[in-house]
Amino acid sequence: MNIFGLFERRVGEALDRLAAAGKIPAGIDTSKVLVEPPRDASHGDLATNAAMAVAKAAKTNPRQLAELIAEDLRTDPRVSEASVAGPGFINMSLHPHVLHDVVRAALLDTAGFGRSGQGAGAAVNVEYVSANPTGPMHVGHGRGAVFGDALANLLAFAGYKVTREYYVNDAGAQVDVLARSAFLRYREALGDAIGEIPEGLYPGDYLVPVGQALAERHGPALRDLPEAEWLPVVRAAAIEAMMALIRDDLASLDIRHDVFFSERSLTKGEVDKIGETIEELRARGLVYEGRLPPPKGQLPDDWEDREQTLFRATAFGDDVDRPLLKSDGSYTYFAADIAYHRSKFERGFATMIDVWGADHGGYVKRMQAAVQAVSGGRAELDVKLCQLVKLLRGGEPVKMSKRAGDFVTLREVVDEVGRDPVRFMMLYRKNDAPLDFDLAKVLEQSKDNPVFYVQYAHARCASVFRQAGEAFPGRVPALEELATADLSLLADEAELELQRRIAQYPRIVEAAAQAHEPHRIAFYLYDLSSVFHGLWNKGKDLPQLRFVKHDDERSTRARLALLGALKAVLASGLGTLGVSAPDEMR
Structure with missing residues (x-):
């Protein structure tokens, strides 16, 4: 139950009635009309910018229009008051039964409360991590991994059909360096003295088991072969071992992908997908032979003034056109990335989200241009950059x-x-x-540790249910039955504020999904927990606000209903973030 969505539609109906009465023009754009919590909680439960959003199109004074809309809203049985503030904001206060209905909705569908049909089953591809398979993941990779996974969870909860993808960079110079590094460890496993790891190779001990496995599988057979013969064998084994290591690292965070897409597959199958993509773009006039202007400032050592095969990235908003072939005739990384994103489009994804490290920020415009080109403008790429x-x-x-x-x-x-x-x-x-x-700090048990603070709120809710079970043995109903409790007993302002915050959850989910920003869920959970902990502390000083009252089963049931709804929202939000919701804290 999303009361903000309900009242956005209700405001739209008010505007339609005004248009039907000839007070404003019909068919004006209402896409910028919002219903949200007021900035000052004393102003009510909801606020809308409707009058200011449409006043220009309606050719009327925004405050006068706001008075007309407010007059219509006052006829709604759910609205106790609608007032105009400032240049034309409309603040609404709701009758308590509206918030009670929210609590009941959460109790009757604990797993589904906040779930949205916003995505309407649209396919979304979220590509995240995609770390080079040259070693274990570092903490920076972890941020992108967690962000991408939480975003995928969020979009699925908001009604999208999500595919989680990992692009395996198993072609190019870096995996050849990996193979040479693993070959050195292979020789070490055979008993050769390898001395210091040469500069340019990967020095980590994580390659020792790879070398040992190669020695067990091949014995000394690879040692005397020319590099051209042992390199593909060692490279395949090293990549397989590194991807197993990466999958294991990801599993430790409960992150799993649906698709692992191999870069090598773009050129090693029956069809050269990169070459095919270039020729398709050439046929449409988007690839040409030409020279690039020299970069501004000091010229890089590897810059060449030569005729190149270029993609017309500037036709799609990029700063310059981009090379597709290197001077030796091999494909650039960009060419492979175009073909890869073309594959995504061919697999049915008109919405693509890539999660990258912040050091790839300069690559965003060209990839968005490429997606526009290969899809004929029918797909969009949103790149989310994760800082260090x-x-x-x-x-x-x-x-x-x-x-x-x-x-x-x-x-x-x-x-x-x-x-x-x-x-x-x-x-x-x-x-x-x-x-x-x-x-x-992340292990501290204090308000300054957000994860503890939110999980503690869930555990406190569970502890109240245990206390109620001891106070009223066999008489604590299931959550669905608590929906029949007399919620009018929840009249204290702190209890009402907690209900208002619970009511915001469906709106937060939709807004976070639309913006591709899962951090909004984390922020919301902390604020929600803060309101709850404040109510808990208030009950220490005011016995009438305590959750379990041995001499008052009716008020206990009402407060259990409130905490049941809160517990459901906390569990849902934490689950979306991929974080557990414990019933007890250690």
Whole structure:
């Protein structure tokens, strides 16, 4: 039950009646009309910008129009008051039974409350992580992994058909470097003295088991072969081992993908998909042979003034056209990425979301141009950039990992603090803002630790139900039965405010899904928990507000109904973030 959506439609009906009465023109655009919580809670339960959003098109004074809309809203049996403020805002107060209906809706459908049909089953491809398969995942990868997974959960909850995808970069120079690094460990496993790991190769100990496995499988047979013969064998084995390692790292965060798409498959099948894509774009006049102007500032060492095969990225809003072939005739990474996103479109995805590290920000415009080109303007790409994570312990930077060689692995962090703190804290900051992740602070049991604060709210709700079971043995009803409780007994302002916050959940879900911003759920859960903890503390001083009253079963049932709805929302929101909702805290 989304009361904000209900009243957006109700405001639209008021505008339709005004148009039918000839007071405003018919058919005006109402897409910018919003119904949301007022900035000041003392102003009521809902606020709308309707008059200001349509006044220009209606050719009328916004405040005068607001008075007409408010007059219509006052006839609604759910509205106790509708008043005009400022230049034309309309504030509404609702009769308590509207909030009671929200509580009942949450009790009658604990798993589905807040679920939306917004997506209407539309297919969405969310590609996230896509780390090069050259080693274990680091903490920075973890932020994109958690963000992408939570976004996929959120979109599914909002009614989209979501495919979770990982693009395996198993072609190109970096996997050849991986193979040479693994071959060195293979020789080591055979007993060769390899000395220091040469510069340019991967030094981490994580490749030792790969070398040992190669030695067990092949014995010394690979050692004396020319590189051209052992390289593909070692490369395939190393990639397989690294992807197994990455999958295991992701599983520690309960992250799993539906599709692992191989970059090599674009050129190693029966059809060269990259070449085919280039020729298709050429036939449409979007690929040509030409020269690029020199980049501004000091020229890079590898810049060449030569005729190149170029994609007309500028036709789709990019700054310059982009090369598709290197000087040696091989494809650029961009060419492969165009073919890959063409594959997504051919698989039925008109909405694509890519989650990248912030260091790829300069790549966004060209990829959005490419998606526009390969789809004929029928698909859109939204790129979400995740900023860096600074790993701290008690405010001090954490030292590098011995296992990885030059970074702290994601698995080390998960093993130390647990899945829930990692997931919640990765989302308790907007994705494009830098994140300080303090290993000591995320284990504190205090209000300053958001994940503890929210989980503690859920555990406190569960503890109240246990207390009620002890006070009224065998007489604590199921949540569905609590929907019949007398909710008019919840008359204290703190109880009403908690009901208002619960009512916001469906709106938060839709807004977060539309903006592709799962952090909004984390922020909402913290604010919701804060209101609940405030009510809990108020009950310590005012016995009449305590949740379990041994001498008053009616009020106990009413408060259990409120906490049952709260508990359902907390569990739903935490579940969307991929965080557990414990009934007890350790």
